[in-house]
Amino acid sequence: MWFKLSCLRRLWPALLLLPLAIPLAASPVFNRDLFLILHEAGRVAPGAFWRLLSVLGDWPTVLALLLALSWRRPDKLPALLAGCGVGVFLAIVLKAGFAVPRPPLALPSGSVQLLDDLPGNGSFPSGHAMASATLASFLYYSGVLRRGALLTAAVALVMLSRLAIGVHWPLDVTVGALLGWASMSTACRWAWPRGWPAGLSARLQSLMLPALALQLLWLLYKPGSHEEYGLRLAVCALVLAAGCWRWRRTRLG
Template identity: 35%
Template sequence: MTPPLFPAQTLWRWTFPLACLGLALEVALTCTNLPLFEVLHRIFSFLPPLLWTHWTALGDSALVPLILFPWWRRRPDLLWAALLASLLAFLFSHGLKHWIDAPRPPAILTVTVIGPRLLHGSFPSGHTTAIFTLIALLIHGLPLRAPGMRWTLILAGLAVGASRIALGVHWPLDVLVGAAGGWLCALAGLAWARRWTWGTTQGRWLPLLMLVMLAAFALFRGSGGLPGVFWSEKAFALAMLILGWRAGRHAPPPPAKTPD
């Protein structure tokens, strides 16, 4: 029997980021970034602002990694890959932001902004990059086999990207490139972690320490300017800490590797 030209796993790995980059190229070449933003922003305005602020909070780089807390003891390899992927995602997002320094919608248009009125550093969307780094890590790192769970995560990530347009602080092009970049950073982080396993042996404490520090930051930081999410963010961080603590108590440690 002839094997398929493109195995299902390969299609799941590359179709989404290539589709996002293809759409981004189409938007850029047709100069539809601004009119598409206006249409989407107008449509999204029919939903309550509190919905969009909570969706956008899910892309907060201080909150997104906390979702990995329940796996800290059972899957140190996943947390190590997440740490490496997060480093790549940070360099990708903030490197392009400072290099390109694209104006945000409020700097060009008269637009209703929910939350802080940001004017610069638009490209790419950091929130979208962060959430899709996590989503690709879960899909390919756990890995998630059920298509329903995969599509649920992807739709949740797209809702985070849509929230950046709804809040009036990002263009569609920012969201598309951020989604593709986050996904590719996750794949690179997984590949890097397989080659450099220090964070799953001698350095396995480092990813956990980073999660604890992020949780403490999320619990004790002040308001970020997004209306209605202050206590929700605290509750989320506390819930992830509790889940991580319970998982650490009840999950058996990974089997020790025997020397060759």
């Protein structure tokens, strides 16, 4: 019984997502109709609400947050790098391989109220759902935040935001969240579970700061057209400032 209960604790995201992913994959009509229902229901909240929620699934923002979390759990840095690396790789390859058109391009004109710029890549799977599930899985399986219900609700809201904005199908966000969970949960369990030597982890964390600075410069060079740009910029700038202060304190100490 202990073994079965421990498996359930590890696999509960899959138990939630697979029963939805299977019928969505089997029935394109169900996938389309569910999108129309949820997209229409999303109009009860303003577009700014959904765009701000979507920032929690923005890969650059999530990577900045994960870097900050790795300062608290440096032993989980290998898992962080492995899980994110696999997630980003899968997102790029699957989007290019399936090349699924996004809802505004596949549905009749006027069916979708697009609330943000339409990305130019494929729809399947959702990178935002994958990134948010990756972040939630790291929080949960690293022991930083053992609040499964809260993390599930946060990921679900990011998934809904992509439907409300009008840029993803339900199958996209369901499979994206499933892949993000699988990548990070597997990494937390198997990728150097005892961590790397403290000195190596500290050096790698320091090397990530210039990459974060380049990301901040890129954001400043290409300003966004909506209010979520300010949130992305603030998260990146705060993590960079905290990282530089931490690095300086370490050097002086």
